[in-house]
Amino acid sequence: MSGQEPAEVRRRAPRLAKAERRRHLLETALRIVREEGADRLxxxxxxxxxxxxxxxxxxxxxxxxxLLIDLYRWIDIERVTVFRERLSAGCRTLDETAAILAAAYIACAGDTSDEFHAVGAALTGSAEKAEVFQELLDQNVQMFVSVLEPHAVMTGPELERYCVGIVGAGEALAAALVRGRCSEEEAVRSFTGVIRGGLLASGR
Incomplete structure (x- = not known):
């Protein structure tokens, strides 16, 4: 024997902790969807x-x-985390927060060309998709709660129920945008009004 490892062994990626390996696999899966389409995953x-x-x-x-379910969940969690961090930086008025929140949410929910929607389309017919989609909506509700809490005078449960309604409105407006019933600018303007209107009314 020559003492050298076979080429197949040498080319393998270095050993990683399980969590790091999982993230590497999900990042690779995302690149596959982005570069080759979800059908190739x-x-x-x-x-x-x-x-x-x-x-x-x-x-x-x-x-x-x-794999598709975990990637679907991971893409949304990563997106929500970045979004929450961006909005939590610095002090903003309610009007500023509502406008940024509405624009970002409509842009994400209404973009049917991104990887999240591609993976979701590949999951069509999966029994688990509805359950995971509801889980992700719940996470979006909590993101809205954390972002809007500094501007709210509601109790915690009241704010959470209000944010459930906000997310529902955002999903409906994004669906209207996708169907061509309104422009993105119109959807964002309406959603901004929904977000700020309820909070302003609650403070009277």
Whole structure:
């Protein structure tokens, strides 16, 4: 024996902690969807692109459906986290906060060309999609609560219920935008009014 590792072993990605490996796999999966489309996202192709063995990919996600569900959830969580951090930086008036919140939410929810919607489309017919979608809506509600809390005089439960309504309005306006019933500017303007209107009314 020459003492050298086979080329296949040498090319494998370095060993990572499980959480780091999972993030690497999800980031690679996102690149596949972005560059090649969601239809190309399989566990075997993910393993090849991430330079890991197939058992590693199967160990993390189990099935292609499991991979799509986890990627769908991860994209939204990452997006919400960045959004919350951006809005929590600095002091803003209610009008400024409502305008930024409305513009960002409508842009994300109404953009059917991004990776989140591509993965969601690939999950069509999956029994788990509705459950995960509701989970993500709940996370969006909590994001709205955290961003709007400094401007609210409501109790915590009242604000949470109000934000459930806000998110519902945002989803409906984004759907109207997608169907061509309004422009993005019109949807943002209406959503801004919904966000600020209820909070202003509650303070009277």
């Amino acid at each position: 399989t566990l075997g192709h993910l393993a090849a692109r991430a330079d890991v063995s197939k058992p590693v990919a199967y160990d993390h996600f189990g099935t292609r459906s499991g």
